[in-house]
Amino acid sequence: MNHKKKMIGPIVASCFLVLYFIVYFGAIVSVVDGITKYLLGILPLVFVFIIIRVCMERIKEIKEGEEDDLSKY
Secondary structure (H helix, E strand, O other), X not given: OHHHHXXXXXXXXHHHHHHHHHHHHHXXXXXXXXXXXXXXXXXXXXXXHHHHXXXXXXXXXXXXXXXXXXXXX
């Protein structure tokens, strides 16, 4: 049960960041015309995939018992 409480923070932060980048991409698509909107929209989508990947890695670390990342360094 203790691990579930520690997973809430990374999941909530990831959800807020993903939502932000989706809204950002939507704003770009609605404002810019032509192929430029897709070129400018690629970066937020890449960030979304990176955020999801990092969140999954963090959840894996928490499940393995590595709650404190700084203890490794």
